[in-house]
Amino acid sequence: MMRFVNDGPRTAMIYIFAGPRNDSGPMSTEAICRLAKPHGIPVLVDAAAEILTIPNIHLQRGATLVAYSGGKYIRGPQSAGLLLGRKDLVRAAWVHSAPHHGYARAMKVGREEMIGMLVAVENWVKRDHDAEWKQWVARCDYIAGEASKIAGVTADVHREPDATLSNRSPRVTVRWDSQTLGITGPDVADILYTTEPRIALGGSRGPGQPREASGDSSISIVASMMAPGDETIVAQRIHHVLSAKHTLKPVEAPRSPVTNVSGSWEIEIQYAASKTTHRVHLQQNGNRVDGIHQGNFLTRDISGMISGDAISLASIVSERHGDALTYRFSGKIDNAAMSGSLDLGEYLKATWTARRPG
Secondary structure, eight states, rough: OOEEOOOOOOOOOOOEEEEEEGTSSSSSSHHHHHGGGGGTEEEEETTSSSSSOSOOHHHHHHOOOEEEEEEEEEEETTTTTTEEHHHHHHHHHHSSSSSSSSSTTTTOOOHHHHHHHHHHHHTTTTTOOHHHHHHHHHHHHHHHHHHHHHTTTTEEEEEEEOOTTOOOOOOOEEEEEEHHHOOOOOOOOOOHSSSSOOOOSSEEETTSSOSSSSEEEEEEEEEETTTTTHHHHHHHHHHHHHHOOOOOOOOOOOOOSSSSOEEEEEEEOOOSEEEEEEEEEEEEETTTEEEEEESSSSSEEEEEEEETTTTEEEEEEEOOSSSSEEEEEEEEETTTTEEEEEGGGGEEEEEEEOOOOO
């Protein structure tokens, strides 16, 4: 069986179910791929229930991508799968997979998850929640005690349950002055998240944000998701990072802009496996830039700075389905064009080029 996702000149992909009917003949995988290739149309073979062949027979026949179920003949988790093929398309699929609100079979739940959820609920009604809370507080106390051994660092523990039912957990907040320790809260959070063992914090603050009670930087840690012994690892890592020698990068005064970017611009964005065109309407006042960012579906505010030939712009949009997406453009201005890199946060990176319309 073959399916056109979007028939005509805007065809996005050709979708084929694997099976004997596609092994040979005028509608074989090889024949379809041979016709699709000159038009740049990718071909996806759905081999969900097939055995996995190495090297892969469908890719050898010319398919762009091939997908397998994890819970059928591979006998892995029922809700898992395997996607093989062209690297940029596989990467694009990965960017839109969990925990992102992407397309495809987002609601497929495996048998393992169903039974796991049942066991979790059964355990919930049997657990001693008061004793559990005390364990969590003790973990926060330990982290706070270790962090407070560093000169210039203070820590306090939020011990009592909040009135709200959401995200209820004891938490410890560690505070310091960034000029004294030479590092900010977001910098510490980045180090802990990108090095081993990886630690995801409950939040961080730095200079320029609402000032803390003590110092201008902080990190927060919640204990409800920790396993026994995790507090030791977390405390050691925080102590190691905060007690190391750091030097803040000096904040340079912005240089005179090389040009005025006020007006309309068309921005071509190159993602991992596709591209699109957005539009921005900018108004420059000295080094400050403000304006409107028109995307594929929504329009939002955009703002940033120009220093010499360097420009940075950022816009944030909360999609209707609850997802949030931040665009952070950074690059250079060259005559009548701008170009650089685009940071999409959890959706990774892209590149962009902007030119005035016309």
